[in-house]
Amino acid sequence: MSETTKQKVHIRFTLNGEPSEVAFAPHKTLLEVLREDLNLTGTKHGCELGECGTCAVLVDGRAILSCLMLGLDAAERDVKSIEGMADGAQLHPLQETFADTGAAQCGYCSPGFLLVAEELLKKNPSPTRQVIKEALSGNICRCTGYIKIYEAVELAAARMRGEEMELPRESVYGYE
Amino acid sequence: MSNNRKNEEPLRVVGKPFRKVDARAKCMGQTKFADDIVLPRMIYAKILRSHHPHALIKRIDASKALATPGVFAVITGQDLPNSYGILPVSQDEHALCIDKVRFIGDPVAAVVASDEDTAFDAMNLIEVEYENLPSISTIDEALLIEEPRIHEYGDGGNIHKKVSLEFGDVEEGFAEADLVREDTFFYEGNTHLPLEQHAAIAYFDTDNKLTIWSSTQTPHYVHRALAKVLELPASHVRVIATPNGGGFGGKSDPFNHEIIVCKLSMITGRPVKCTLTREEVFYCHRGRHPVLMQVKTGVKKDGSITGMHFKSFLDGGAYGSYGVASTFYTGALQTVTYDVPRYKFQGVRVFTNKPPCGPKRGHGTPQPRYAVEVQLDKIAEQLALDPAQIRRQHLVKPYSVTANYLRIGSMGLGKCIDKVVEGSDWKSKFSGWNKENRKLPFGKGIGIACSSYICGAGLPIYWNSMPQSGVQLRLDRQGGVCVMCGSIDIGQGSDSILAYIVAEVLGIDPFDIRIVTADTDLTPVDLGSYSSRVTLMTGNAAIQAAERARELLVMAVSEKLGVPIENISLAERRVFDVENPDVGVSFAEAVVLAESKFGTIGTVGSYSPPPSPGKFKGAGVGPSPAYSYTAAVAEVDVDPSTGIVVVERIWIAHDIGQSINPMLVMGQVEGSVYMGLGEILMEEMAYRGNRNVVHKFPSMLEYKSPTTMEMCDVKTYLIEDADPNGPFGAKEVGQGPLLPVPPAVANAVYDAVGVRIDEVPIMPEKVLKALREKAKGGDGRYGPDSVPGVEWPPPMRVLTPAEGGDGREMPRVAVHS
DSSP: OOHHHHSOEEEEEEETTEEEEEEEOTTOBHHHIIIIISOOTTSOOSOSSSSSOTTEEEETTEEEETTSSBGGGGTTSEEEOGGGTSBTTBOOHHHHHHHHHTOOSSOSSHHHHHHHHHHHHHHOSSOOHHHHHHHTTTOOOSSSTTHHHHHHHHHHHHHHTTOOOOOOHHHHHOOO | OGGGOSSOOOOSSTTSOOOOTTHHHHHTTOOOOGGGOOOTTOEEEEEEEOSSSSEEEEEEEOHHHHHSTTEEEEEEGGGOOOOBOSSTTOOOBOSSOSSEEOSTTOEEEEEEESSHHHHHHHHTTOEEEEEEOOOOOSHHHHHHOOSSOSSSOSSSTTEEEEEEEEESOHHHHHHHOSEEEEEEEEEOOOOOOOSSOOEEEEEEOTTSOEEEEEOOSOHHHHHHHHHHHHTOOGGGEEEEEOOOSOOTTTTOSOOHHHHHHHHHHHHHSSOEEEEOOHHHHHHHOOOOOOEEEEEEEEEOTTOOEEEEEEEEEEEOTTSOTTHHHHHHHHHHGGGTTBOOSSEEEEEEEEOOSSSOOOOOTTTTOHHHHHHHHHHHHHHHHHTTOOHHHHHHTTBOOTTOBOTTOOBOOOOOHHHHHHHHHHHTTHHHHOOOSOGGGOSSOTTEEEEEEEEEEESSOSSOSSOOOSOSEEEEEEEOTTSOEEEEESOOOSSSOHHHHHHHHHHHHHTSOGGGEEEEESBTTTSOOBOOSOTTOHHHHHHHHHHHHHHHHHHHHHHHHHHHHTOOGGGEEEETTEEEETTEEEEEEEHHHHHHHHHHHHSSEEEEEEEOOOOOSOOSTTTTSSOOSOEEEEEEEEEEEEOTTTOOEEEEEEEEEEEOSSOSSHHHHHHHHHHHHHHHHHHHHTOOOOBOTTTTOOBSOOSTTTSOOOOTTTOOEEEEEEEOOOOTTSGGGOOOOSSGGGTTHHHHHHHHHHHHHSOEEOEESOOHHHHHHHHHHHHTTSOOEESOOOOOOOOOOOOEEEOOGGGTOOSSBOOSTTSOO
């Protein structure tokens, strides 16, 4: 690595709703900038090749893979990572339902799934199961078989629409 | 045991769908996984790996790497001469290869530098001169080619281990049978693919003590390996297992990168981190063994089994890992599902120049389960029996001992079969064996399979007579309860299980409890998160610790209130008189009373599995305190023009004994179905066919695993047949429900299009090939036709319990000569 490529660049951007600035080596991905230069380790990595969806964050409201985006390209943009999903100590409804339904088993893929689901529900407050599957198809989870994740998204969607909803009994205890 | 405790209150926590104690942090991105840990002055290690499958290391020149600015140190095999390995019988690994490399990916040298990029660039400046050796890439080659040997130990040539056991006279069983079938199967290897890549951080601190944070399922075994390899007193080594971002068995061995970061920290005095790339995770592997199998089974006309002879041939890859245990596991549990009165097992594991295989979810048992369940389907067809019925009618008996001396406890498989048969509407979908009048249209099919699995291995990995699990409880006078246990949460919820169980016994809320786990300085030993042992073993240890604490609280409160001990109960954060519930004190006050009376309140609990009835050599693999049971029905859609199999739905019923938390049980069942689905439809560790033994797909894009678009619908039924050895009757769920999924899908494919795919995974090209062959009048089968000849050692013979055996090996002379 030559000395010139090690020289840091500096950007300003909005991070989790707050004006931020950070300096980093110019070749770094947004994933690396978030984790290594801003110590926001909630964004995870599973491949660093754009294959697993684990590192998804929202940039200007759209889910992107932070391992495929240069940190430099985040300049003047609005970036939201998992650390910015809750409103203070108040969890986002998706975070509540992911926690309540066991949609987060090992929890490693959860930040990526949560942010992709947040974007989905913003665009479509009443997604069908099929729409949820398609929206989450770029994220791999090895623990859950995705089912508890679908249920968590459906539950959060209902609650965000102001409906009272609990998981059906068979999702919690199995079929009779 | 708590199930029988006095003043029995209705269960308030156990059986309820509480949130996991760590769920909030996980959903906020606040859980600290290994790579999330950053220490001041930390530097970064990279590992140079062999790009030859089998070669002698002639020379390593690290001078250019060492001269690179920012590089702190380079180490090679000479710096870490002591060998290690998970099993005492296979201490065949070195953190860095010393004189030869055995697979592409074997570690050769390590660099530590101020940042990862510098370490990576310097790593590529290390010059290694190799002298290539012929490589061994398949089971057949390993059995045929004795020289060069990949390892200098084992059962001759490139054979790692041979096993031969016979329980009762199997030939006699075949002579009694109305039908004897012999079938061969192949189950391709696959890998765990946890989302989190392995990572470790070590710091050899100013007190000359070593701490390592690592994404490991087995901190205790890592602790032992580090002390051995680094030649440090174990008391100077602290292993902290960080929450695992998925394990599935892939983080159960002590790994070279863990040893390397420790050594580099000892050399540099700085914290050292190493995070593996996804490609490196594929080289760590320790995944499902590819297994070639031949099973010969005798049955009566009613489908009852008279004898079974099972042969397995395991491709172990380049190192021992858990392989000896894996070999035994391919033969151990055949007898635990259906009644098998006579049983013979022969297994062989070979070394090949590929990443080492080890334990993956179901360890050594999905492969034989596939063979047994698909063969049973073929038997049902030959006998014109319903495949659900043939299974239902010949189940192993609860509370019995099998021919190979495994003690069965509760056994809810009958109920499981009934549930999936009813739920799937089996009777109106399964067409029977005469496909003239199909109930489902051609291309649609339904299949069934069953399984059983251990709830923890009866014996520890290294011989000792100490407990397998320990729990320590500390109660403070403010009412706080801290549970300390060596177990590690890999996503299965083991931290939560500790909280639920202690909360149940002490009558408090699980979220009142602080859980400290997987830290060898702070927590009593638990052997680790493998073999589906954690809920049963830590659960029982937690009950014992909590009951001891409860007893102290009860004595103190009884004295204070003047109420007899037997009338005191604990619930809803109170300790009170059951006959007059208003008379009582808060839980915190009860701790104050107990601390005043007895001093500081701390209790311990431990768990050792009951001794196994088997006393023969090899009896160590298979025994378990309890067995879980599962039945599954799969419904598939097979496109005969492309061979593509779509699994539409799986009905699965699992005998969990007792759910400690049904929501988490559901999650484990669904996750197991998912992983089984991946194995049967697409996942495979494939190597390029040019004898270079290069991994074909060391990436998540090319190693196909199911996304949301491939995952099927799942209908789950939980059967609660409490086992007296389980905590509150609980049995395992993390692994068992994977087992019936692959054979249920294979049997459904046969029902759909009439071809037998006797090789996992069922790729479209295999289906197409079988369909084309069938169209030409062939048998429509895809799979291996034969198994290689092996010189088996004379079997160790053991009389079965039914024959009056005592579990010991019979003298070799004058018996069935």
